């Protein structure tokens with residue numbers, strides 16, 4: 001029996017644009033290994049990994065969105081190769097597109113509201129078909145795309161049977177709240193009139209606010225981020241403060257089976273016999289060859305979305321300042337995002353050949369090699385709910401240089417800490433001066449105190465960032481809500497049949513459904529645009545290639561760019 005059902009828009013390797021996908025793709029595996037069978041359900045996008053799987057249809061039905069009926073089916077991945085059951089909701093016309101949030105040119109689809117409402121309804125509709133004793137013990141919703149579920153099960157007549165199941169809402173990114181205009185309230189399924197106010201925040205419908213009000217528990221992906229949301233969360237501060245009793249900050253883990261320098265098939269030289277120096281030196285040499293760098297200088301890399309949230313726009317001036325003052329440091333950038341900053345990196349690669357290089361692309365395999373071969377990884381984030389890259393870096397022996405914010409603060413104590421707990425270099429202000437100073441400190445250590453670097457590498461590589469450590473905190477959140485979760489022997493293949501929902505009963509047939517009545521509520525139309533990015537994509541479309549399974553795409557097969565050549569051209573047209 002599925003004990004925890006994770007409901008999300010992303011799940012690696014099926015669909016990933018960032019950390020949300022990584023977490024949803026790995027947390028259930030470790031829950032399941034601990035004996036708590038957990039499953040994931042996401043929309044069925046037309047993406048490569050998804051299209052290459054075998055799917056078994058376990059349920060068919062339909063949902064109404066406004067006047068339109070959408071037929072859907074829920075399918076389960078055959079074989080459970082991910083270590084947990086993965087389900088998808090196939091809604092032809094709504095989700096079968098070659099992107100998660102955007103089309104391949106980077107443009108948002110424009111019907112996000114219908115898409116998320118349809119997905120959430122379909123999931124609940126499917127759950128209703130389970131005999132009550134087989135229903136999951138917890139519905140765990142992730143980010144705004146699934147934030148209306150806690151409200152729907154409480155207040156929408158159609159789903160109220162599910163109301164006794166505890167709901168947990170995890171915030172991976174509070175910048176995107178999914179807000180939309182009250183003019184669209186009719187897209188929601190019928191609900192109790194008294195519940196209308198729970199949808200509202202500041203005159204608009206704000207799913208994230210609704211989840212904070214109605215979920216049984218709210219978690220964020222690090223304790224510091226939770227604290228920061230109380231200070232600054234794009235208008236939700238007072239709500240976060242009001243609901244503090246049910247909030248928990250739980251730091252993410254990483255999939256230490258995938259992220260293991262001793263076994264990683266995507267890196268050129270694996271860690272053998274715990275010989276860290278040999279492993280780092282060889283991998284760095286590879287990177288330096290590919291990118292035309294000298295081995296003799298420290299290599300500082302940036303990996304991630306080139307967006308303001310991640311602070312990538314601070315780097316061009318920071319690097320320029322350092323290079324113009326004669327600093328002997330090399331800089332490598334991997335990622336895609338905002339054109340202005342992408343272009344800055346491209347032109348810097350021309351201006352400083354042999355010192356700066358940039359791959360404006362999403363490339364999982366190259367990312368692994370950069371973690372293995374760099375000396376430092378910089379994360380100058382403006383906001384960082386948890387951050388996984390600093391953990392990947394440390395696991396691969398790369399010392400993080402981070403801004404003291406959110407999860408970075410919780411995972412990277414500064415090397416100057418008197419208790420000797422340091423793991424990297426930290427800076428406080430989001431300013432070129434502070435970032436320059438931090439890189440300067442790191443480089444000075446590299447040049448003047450190589451022994452400390454060696455010791456630091458050993459220390460960070462020995463840290464246990466695995467999920468095994470943190471899942472217990474989630475289990476105790478679930479249990480405190482009264483969820484009767486229980487460790488049991490999980491035999492995935494054998495339980496696959498059992499996890500199937502029964503054939504839909506006739507009453508659940510789409511034909512018997514009637515469109516929702518619109519008389520329940522009279523919304524007050526408010527013309528103002530939502531203050532937060534309602535339908536904005538979380539991440540750039542280019543990162544939706546989810547090519548993890550494709551080491552053929554390794555950096556080797558890509559032309560390694562010598563710094564003297566032009567920086568790589570982006571593959572997608574400029575916005």
Ligand code: GLC
Pocket residue numbers: 018019020023172173221252384385386387388407
């Ligand atoms: C989002 C956050 C990131 C976090 C990840 C997983 O991508 O920006 O900080 O690590 O979600 O929770």
